[in-house]
Amino acid sequence: xxxxxxxWVTYTLLGLVEGTPLASTVNFFVYDSIKVxxxxxxxxxxxxxxxxxITPQKVKKWVAGRTEGxxxxxxxxxxxxxxxxxxxxxxxxxGFVESGVPLGITFSFLIASPLINExxxxxxxxxxxxxxxxxxxxxxxxxxxxxxxxIGRLHLEKEVEGFVYKIKLHxxxxxxxxxxxxxxxxxxxxxxxxxxxxxxxxxxxxxxAVIHGYAPADFLVNIAGEDNPLAVPIAVLIGIPLYSNxxxxxxxxxxxxxxxxxxxTALAFMMAVIGLSLPEMIILRKVISIKLIxxxxxxxxxxxxxxxxxxxxxxx
Numbered sequence: 001x002x003x004x005x006x007x008w009v010t011y012t013l014l015g016l017v018e019g020t021p022l023a024s025t026v027n028f029f030v031y032d033s034i035k036v037x038x039x040x041x042x043x044x045x046x047x048x049x050x051x052x053x054i055t056p057q058k059v060k061k062w063v064a065g066r067t068e069g070x071x072x073x074x075x076x077x078x079x080x081x082x083x084x085x086x087x088x089x090x091x092x093x094x095g096f097v098e099s100g101v102p103l104g105i106t107f108s109f110l111i112a113s114p115l116i117n118e119x120x121x122x123x124x125x126x127x128x129x130x131x132x133x134x135x136x137x138x139x140x141x142x143x144x145x146x147x148x149x150x151i152g153r154l155h156l157e158k159e160v161e162g163f164v165y166k167i168k169l170h171x172x173x174x175x176x177x178x179x180x181x182x183x184x185x186x187x188x189x190x191x192x193x194x195x196x197x198x199x200x201x202x203x204x205x206x207x208x209a210v211i212h213g214y215a216p217a218d219f220l221v222n223i224a225g226e227d228n229p230l231a232v233p234i235a236v237l238i239g240i241p242l243y244s245n246x247x248x249x250x251x252x253x254x255x256x257x258x259x260x261x262x263x264x265t266a267l268a269f270m271m272a273v274i275g276l277s278l279p280e281m282i283i284l285r286k287v288i289s290i291k292l293i294x295x296x297x298x299x300x301x302x303x304x305x306x307x308x309x310x311x312x313x314x315x316x
Contacts, residue, residue, distance in 0.1 A: 002034060006031035009026070010030065011023065025213030026213075028209040032209070032251060035127075037201060041190050041194045044118050045189070046186075047118040051189075052177055062074060063075045063078065063101050068104060068105070071101075072108040072152070075101075075105045076109065076111070076144035077141065079115075079116065080116045080137070093288075096109065102152055103157055104151045104152020106148075108148025115271060115275030116144075120136065120274060121137060123251070124136050127250060127253075128263075140271070143300070143303040160288050161288065161289070164287050201251065203248055204249065205251040209255075231265045232265050233305045236271075236272040236308070238269065238272075249269075253266045253269070262308075263311060264307070264311035264314075268304045269308075271304045272301075275300060275304075276304070
């Protein structure tokens with residue numbers, strides 16, 4: 001039905017000739033814009049309902065006192081429905097440390113929260129199917145858990161700025177919510193987030209549509225195809241300084257993979273952009289040392305690279 005509408009807009013309403021680059025570009029843009037926007041709005045609504053039950057105060061209570069391993073798993077899982085932006089990294093970090101949460105468990109949450117988010121999951125589901133979306137979520141969880149355990153085992157507490165341990169925060173009282181309140185919150189979240197990222201979605205799909213319609217079919221094979229052994233680390237390195245979100249990156253990935261980029265390489269690139277952004281590193285410098293930031297970034301770089309190689313091998 002949606003494809004029929006896209007065909008009607010492209011070939012009947014606009015009168016474009018089927019098979020031409022312009023027609024292919026327009027058809028791709030119309031189809032993906034509607035599909036991704038609807039899927040995003042639905043998934044954000046569902047995740048928002050879950051978030052009404054998982055507040056920051058509850059997250060801190062649930063992870064505080066947990067032992068290594070179990071605590072890392074709990075923190076990583078709780079990070080999925082509680083996404084944060086770079087600007088909230090510092091207060092979240094301070095809140096966890098102040099509550100007595102071990103450093104490794106804190107990092108499991110800080111890695112999972114931005115890396116695995118509903119926008120990325122919705123767009124991967126819409127563009128690549130549930131298998132790729134599941135691979136993204138599961139691999140993100142594994143990375144967050146293992147990276148947190150490694151950081152915990154390194155005993156880097158002395159690399160946290162001294163003032164962090166002296167801060168005493170007070171949790172605000174949580175307001176009881178009825179189901180009417182939860183539905184209203186979810187509707188507002190769905191509308192707000194969808195409208196907020198819509199320009200990025202349209203821009204990303206627009207760029208992807210142009211590549212889809214005009215780029216040679218094999219233009220990425222020699223650069224980032226399966227036969228280039230350095231494609232994955234190069235993609236991760238390129239992704240680190242890019243400050244973008246899933247809404248702008250994933251539509252482009254859909255086209256790049258269709259033009260020859262291996263899926264594992266694409267996933268590694270996306271993870272680097274979303275989960276290892278330069279602005280977050282700069283903001284975290286306020287509470288942790290450069291040494292810990294370098295270790296943190298290095299662990300994620302290796303994790304994303306290995307993940308890319310692994311899924312290139314699995315997915316062929």
